[in-house]
Amino acid sequence: MNNHYETIGVDTRAGEDVIRDAIRTTRKRYRQVAGSPNKEQARNAEVMMDRLAAAEETLLDADKRRAYDAELAAQRPAPEEKPPVARPTTDWEDTARSYLANGQPRNAAQAAKQATHADPESISAWTLRAYAALELKDYSDADFAASEAQRRNPDDAQIAGLLGDVYDAEHRYQDAERAFARAAAIEPSNPYWLGRVAWALSDQGRLQEALSLAGQITAQFPGEPYARKMNASMLLQDAEAALSQDRGGVYFTNKRQIAHVEQRLAQVAELGSQDEGVIAHFNEQRQNLENAKRRRFHRLSVRRILATIVLVIVTLVVLGSNSAGSIVFMVLMLGLWIWWTVERCWPRQWKINRRALGRAAGTGLQ
Known part of the structure; x- marks a missing residue:
């Protein structure tokens, strides 16, 4: 049984907003x-994406989460993971790869350490150790192992990119940008490295530079x-960044946001x-955009019902008078009633959001 809370790195008591943001x-x-381009890393990403989908489906549904x-509380504690007993013929690198492929980074890290001890000059052993430590969020050992691999082979794009992954996980985005740029310089025929440079720019808040680079790569x-x-992904991220934000959620609150998102979705x-995923x-x-453009019924309060009455x-009293002034007054009142009904009772969803969010409605594209 996979622990969804461990997968996304939150406490079992975390609220829905925290869980949504972590996912x-x-x-x-x-x-x-x-x-x-690293097969182990790409395969592990596929496994983790599947686990994330399962975590999202379960933890964001109140009944399923309960x-x-x-079931999680009733589960017996899992036995402590232990690496296999060492034998003279043990290939620790293959063992580490097997553990990584099966989603067991703790055992993979132990096996990879054994591999670096057995053969300190093995570049593949150091890279495996770095990948496993990265999955465990042991960034100190990941940095050390990746640096040892690069010291032995400074002109390898994957190793330079591995250091970029470590820096990215540590939120050292400028260092990550430089590491991925080095990988791109070593292997210019692979768009993956330039793509990671774009992501590092985005993480620094330089979204327009990231979008420009993404267009060049394409x-x-x-x-x-x-x-x-x-x-x-960059275009969708830019579309989302234009929206107003409040407690981990994003909302449409004005017409400029609607126009901007329409443009990005078309691109x-x-x-x-x-x-x-894209x-x-x-x-x-697109669904959020359509919701924002539609009129939605806004629940009437007692005060609004009385005002309508x-x-x-x-209006009925005015209808009983034949004077020109009364007719003009009646037309004005009728127009006021129509405006009030449309604006207050059936407003567009983005107008409802703007009223409900208060100050938060002033965030995003205005």
């Missing part, structure tokens, strides 16, 4: 490495699926990315 952050990380928590590698996926559709994100944004009575 978004963790998914972003594995979405970036899904196209990695049932899952009960133009340089027009038939490359990863380039289209990365560009589409994503033109790219035609077939990545499942498609799901695109459909979610008063307006109707006044």
